[in-house]
Amino acid sequence: MSTSQKPVxxxxxxxxxxSQGDERPTVVHGVSFTVEPGEVVALxxxxxxxxxxxxxxxxxxxxxxxxxxxxxxLLNGEDISRWSARRLRSIRGAVVSLxxxxxxxxxxxxxTIGAQVREILEIHGRLDRREADRKVIELLxxxxxxxxxLRIRQYPHELSGxxxxxxxxAIAIALxxxxxxxxEPTSALDVTVQRRILxxxxxxxxxxxxxxxxxxxxxxxxxxxxxxIIVLQGGRIQEQGRTVDVLASPQSAYTRKLLSxxxxxxxxxxxxxxxxxxxxxxxxxxLVQDFSLPTAKNxxxxxxxxxxxxxxxxxxxxxxxxxxxxxxxxxxxxFQKPTSGEIRIGDLDVASLRSEALRQFRRKVQLVYQxxxxxxxxxxxxxxxxxxxxxxxxxxxxxxxEARVRAIIERVGLPATVLSRLPxxxxxxxxxxxxxxxxxxxxxxxxxxxxAVSALDVTVQAQILDLLAELQRDLGLTYVFVSHDxxxxxxxxxxxxxxxxxxxxxxxxxxxxxxxxxxxxxRELIDAIPGQKFPRAELSRQP
Amino acid sequence: MTRYVIGRIGQALLVLWAAFTLxxxxxxxxxxxxxxxxxxxxxxxxxxxxVAEIRAAYAVDSSVVVQYGHTLVNFLQGDFGYxxxxxxxxxxxxxxxxxxxxxxxxxxxxxxxxxxxFIAFLSSMAPFAWLxxxxxxxxxxxxSVPVFWLAIMLIQIFSxxxxxVSVINPGPWESLVLPxxxxxxxxxxxxxxxxxxxxxxxxxxxxxxxxxxxxxxxTRLLWRHVARNAILPTLTIAGVLFGELIAGAVVTExxxxxxxxxxxxxxxxxxxxxxxxxxxxxxxxxxxxxxxLAVDLAYPLLDPRLRTGQGAAA
Numbered sequence: 001m002s003t004s005q006k007p008v009x010x011x012x013x014x015x016x017x018x019s020q021g022d023e024r025p026t027v028v029h030g031v032s033f034t035v036e037p038g039e040v041v042a043l044x045x046x047x048x049x050x051x052x053x054x055x056x057x058x059x060x061x062x063x064x065x066x067x068x069x070x071x072x073x074l075l076n077g078e079d080i081s082r083w084s085a086r087r088l089r090s091i092r093g094a095v096v097s098l099x100x101x102x103x104x105x106x107x108x109x110x111x112t113i114g115a116q117v118r119e120i121l122e123i124h125g126r127l128d129r130r131e132a133d134r135k136v137i138e139l140l141x142x143x144x145x146x147x148x149x150l151r152i153r154q155y156p157h158e159l160s161g162x163x164x165x166x167x168x169x170a171i172a173i174a175l176x177x178x179x180x181x182x183x184e185p186t187s188a189l190d191v192t193v194q195r196r197i198l199x200x201x202x203x204x205x206x207x208x209x210x211x212x213x214x215x216x217x218x219x220x221x222x223x224x225x226x227x228x229i230i231v232l233q234g235g236r237i238q239e240q241g242r243t244v245d246v247l248a249s250p251q252s253a254y255t256r257k258l259l260s261x262x263x264x265x266x267x268x269x270x271x272x273x274x275x276x277x278x279x280x281x282x283x284x285x286x287l288v289q290d291f292s293l294p295t296a297k298n299x300x301x302x303x304x305x306x307x308x309x310x311x312x313x314x315x316x317x318x319x320x321x322x323x324x325x326x327x328x329x330x331x332x333x334x335f336q337k338p339t340s341g342e343i344r345i346g347d348l349d350v351a352s353l354r355s356e357a358l359r360q361f362r363r364k365v366q367l368v369y370q371x372x373x374x375x376x377x378x379x380x381x382x383x384x385x386x387x388x389x390x391x392x393x394x395x396x397x398x399x400x401x402e403a404r405v406r407a408i409i410e411r412v413g414l415p416a417t418v419l420s421r422l423p424x425x426x427x428x429x430x431x432x433x434x435x436x437x438x439x440x441x442x443x444x445x446x447x448x449x450x451x452a453v454s455a456l457d458v459t460v461q462a463q464i465l466d467l468l469a470e471l472q473r474d475l476g477l478t479y480v481f482v483s484h485d486x487x488x489x490x491x492x493x494x495x496x497x498x499x500x501x502x503x504x505x506x507x508x509x510x511x512x513x514x515x516x517x518x519x520x521x522x523r524e525l526i527d528a529i530p531g532q533k534f535p536r537a538e539l540s541r542q543p
Numbered sequence: 544m545t546r547y548v549i550g551r552i553g554q555a556l557l558v559l560w561a562a563f564t565l566x567x568x569x570x571x572x573x574x575x576x577x578x579x580x581x582x583x584x585x586x587x588x589x590x591x592x593x594v595a596e597i598r599a600a601y602a603v604d605s606s607v608v609v610q611y612g613h614t615l616v617n618f619l620q621g622d623f624g625y626x627x628x629x630x631x632x633x634x635x636x637x638x639x640x641x642x643x644x645x646x647x648x649x650x651x652x653x654x655x656x657x658x659x660x661f662i663a664f665l666s667s668m669a670p671f672a673w674l675x676x677x678x679x680x681x682x683x684x685x686x687s688v689p690v691f692w693l694a695i696m697l698i699q700i701f702s703x704x705x706x707x708v709s710v711i712n713p714g715p716w717e718s719l720v721l722p723x724x725x726x727x728x729x730x731x732x733x734x735x736x737x738x739x740x741x742x743x744x745x746x747x748x749x750x751x752x753x754x755x756x757x758x759x760x761x762t763r764l765l766w767r768h769v770a771r772n773a774i775l776p777t778l779t780i781a782g783v784l785f786g787e788l789i790a791g792a793v794v795t796e797x798x799x800x801x802x803x804x805x806x807x808x809x810x811x812x813x814x815x816x817x818x819x820x821x822x823x824x825x826x827x828x829x830x831x832x833x834x835x836l837a838v839d840l841a842y843p844l845l846d847p848r849l850r851t852g853q854g855a856a857a
Contacts, residue, residue: 059756061752061755061756085761089758089759089760090758091758092755092756092757092758093756093757093758094758097756097757098752098753098756100749100752100753100756101749102749105748105749105750106749106750106752106753107750107753108750108754108767108768108771108772109750109772109846109847109848110771110772110845110846110847111767111768111771119754119757119759119767120757120758123757123758123759123763124758155847155848157847157848168753171753171757
């Protein structure tokens, strides 16, 4: 290539601000970096680090209230940061293209797949309809979609998440751009699908010699897939360098913290084995859960699952979407009657409970949900949120109730000043602490954690995982930990069930399952954990 | 899919029947009846016995249940009974009064839709924030204007001041211009508001960003990606607003002196002409139900997600 000496992308001293009411805070401060031809550069950071704003500026897609204040963005040597909208349109898709974050909402629901892939050819090309159709089918085949002739007539809702992301990749590579911006391209996908999609991007990149700017919060993904890493925090570059160098000997304290908090990169610290003879807090035997469908025969969401969780231990339920995880925990919480099988909490048979007894039972099993933004009522103060379960179950005098709420809020590591605040005034980690406090205020026997740390940044995630471990140690809590993230599971659980299409394909202690998984599926799940290319032994951990 | 269609049609019929029954009960609950009002008039000089005889002849003295069954069977056969006041079959009155109203309502609805789409697109394409805000405040202004006042102002301005539209012996289409405008403005307002909100919401969706990343122009984004998705929720509201249209037609016809269903209803209310009122209620309900049925059936055509019936399970 003749441009081999010139970087594809050269960002110099970039400053980006957003207007918020009368103010105009700067969110990206003096960011400079380059992307060489054929290179994969990872922009790594937590939410609010400015990684997405930086990437959006490169393709000219900043939100309406965002603005490039100063600095330059050189694409193939030309500064595009001051280009008009019309001029920018001519390079979008053709020279620089985008693989978006959430394939589920990134395709127009009312247009066919074929029309949406063809659109990029229509905008930039002069292909006639028949040629364009042939090219679309070729592209879809290229990204590994089966039956491309069928796909072009299908609508997005008829495709799975992984297939939709393949379609979006087909759009991104259609015109062989010099640079692809992949904005968290796999964070909404299951781990095995994630691996296949990242492999695909890798293959296509090698084939076409395209450069990739990979925006990700997942250090494991960055470690596996990038040549160079740029670590952003609060809109400033903390560190950049060759991936191997940054991971082996991080220069900034922040990078070191990120590395030690990332479950996929941290060395597994084995949990002390559970001494035998503990009584079971929760026993599930041969659980089957059918759902009736209006058209077909019954759908079996959970098929013959059995496990038992000793008091004071953590059992992880692992699986990809549609594996029956959620159905299983809904049955444990008594939200639905099992089609067959038995669920026992202590020595109580959940299925036998009716009305008031079932209501009283609910205090024994409490849930913490994935999304701390959606699971707290935005109009209730933290005080009201945490005391509501007490009002429902324990008629305590006001002073004592407030004391209990105050105690549990302190227990989860929040200052008492949050009690009078509304959820929107709290950070994601603080909100999840409130949700944990709400679950613990009734002193439940079993706490079900439904992807409770999946929506959090890694450093916050590490803090919440520490809190959960500490609470378990001090209060003897029993956890059922539902997760798609095997790296987290290895860190927090004692025993694990692996679910696949409603069946339990593996069950045992975490150590046994990780070291000698009995099925190919579990093996595949474990192998798909990102960050494995990285030599763990060399990792310098914080003291 | 067929189950969906059959279910919707069944629901529509049920609503019609309920409208018929409820209006029947309400009309019966009124004191007196049309026969008493007409024939107790001293001009006729009829004795109480004679009036009772006439009442018996019209079967207004039989039990409510018998009358209900009788009327329902007649309606099902398309026989709306006699207007006591005018002395002609109700169907004959409808034949003269329905077409002008249908024309007015149809054109009004069309004009309202065009106006709403025009305002919404104008606001989303406005290059300056102040212009955008000005356009977006139009709907609230439209909503606050009373129909009768608007009608009178339109006549004042366009007919008397500028003499653009003649109100004395106008041509068949000329006579419709101002009534249609009067009717369209208040209907267009909520439609435009909803359309603007939907367009703004759809614009923030990731698929619009993806289309922009393909290099699509603003016009292409708006027409191909935003509009089709924004129109879907608007359609439902359009169906509901049709009820507004019927109410608006009554006032509009009165102001412009049109001989339509509005005028007929007004007279029938004054005279307690129950068979006319019953027919008007059922026909309005039928129109309303038909429009909303059409909206429900159009939905799967516009949104492929509804075509497969139930989405993927679990």
